Amino acid sequence: MTKAKFNREEVLDRAIELFWQHGYSASSMQQVVKATGLKPGSIYLAFESKDGLFKEALERYSQKGLKKLKEEIESAPTPSKGICRYLESMIKGTLKCDYTSCFLAKTSLELAAENNELHSFASSKLDEIEDLFCHYLEQDYGKKEIKERATSLMLHIFGLGLYGYQCSSPAKMRKGVREGLSWLPWD
Amino acid sequence: MTKAKFNREEVLDRAIELFWQHGYSASSMQQVVKATGLKPGSIYLAFESKDGLFKEALERYSQKGLKKLKEEIESAPTPSKGICRYLESMIKGTLKCDYTSCFLAKTSLELAAENNELHSFASSKLDEIEDLFCHYLEQDYGKKEIKERATSLMLHIFGLGLYGYQCSSPAKMRKGVREGLSWLPWD
């Protein structure tokens, strides 16, 4: 009674959840086995190693994340209003689960000293996000100011991820974010 | 030829370095043994457990950090100018070592899902820093605006810790920070 070939994306989503929550080092392959229902052999055949699985989880997370960001911005009246909405949903999101921050950012921080492929991969994906912000800001602001504003946006997003663990008051975070990003069209 | 009673503070400084660099999970007690030169038994007699050692390392780090912050601010012409200097030294510091961020912030993020004593300890110390900012800002700004500005400061400090791994250009970070904290008396 063997199971049919498993659903790769479902498995990756479980892995994302586990790795995001506990980080790379504190997540064991035995926890992966439990969380996915797969046996070790199957995992290793499909993903080669813990690093392989982790990298593919990062990949899927960043793809989904970038897609969501693009959709949110492009469905808004203007790019900058879309960014406001995106930030607002980040603030609201800190209440719901206990592993906010961005999976990419958390990984980048955890593995910074290791300086391996996983770290540089997470880093490069974060750079992509900043580039994307630059691209969208170009539509609403002058060319001279967008670079530092994109950097400022990234600082706030990183900060929010960390601060969200600290502070359980969305209202407080909202005020802090609007203080620093006062050039955005908040309503 | 046995060594005399070891220097507790020196040992803690080595532990801070190790834990800060690699995080809680990725630092093994065997690495602590190597880094400190002590034998397992001595460490366990003095600190009880890995958690005990980690907590005392956090404690020492936060004491030193708060002291440095206070000194920097109080030696400046005004508190807000002291904060500028502090931020500038953070920005410069990201170049020097590969484990910037704040040890407290990194720990808080890593152990957020565990929700144990170590996490809440790191969290409470971070809250202390925000309170300290409030206290100093009161001397330079109106009561109405200081709370969100202190929050904004924390967001930037957290953001800097993460962004420092990403970005190797202090000039870029400086611009981003000044964009978000434009109310500070930058020169």
Place this chain on the structure above:
DNA sequence: ATTTTTCTTGAACGGTCATTCAAAAAAGGT
């Protein structure tokens, strides 16, 4: 229907993890 290939199984591998402990050495009290 039979062979070949692909996937699943779960026990087992050597290594490293945090921690312990009896024995030896040093320090402190008298």
Place this chain on the structure above:
DNA sequence: ACCTTTTTTGAATGACCGTTCAAGAAAAAT
């Protein structure tokens, strides 16, 4: 000088780590 307490030593503990693999089941090819 002697005895008591404290500290150091380093090998050993069982548990868990990431990973492997021979055996068996399912799917695909013939």
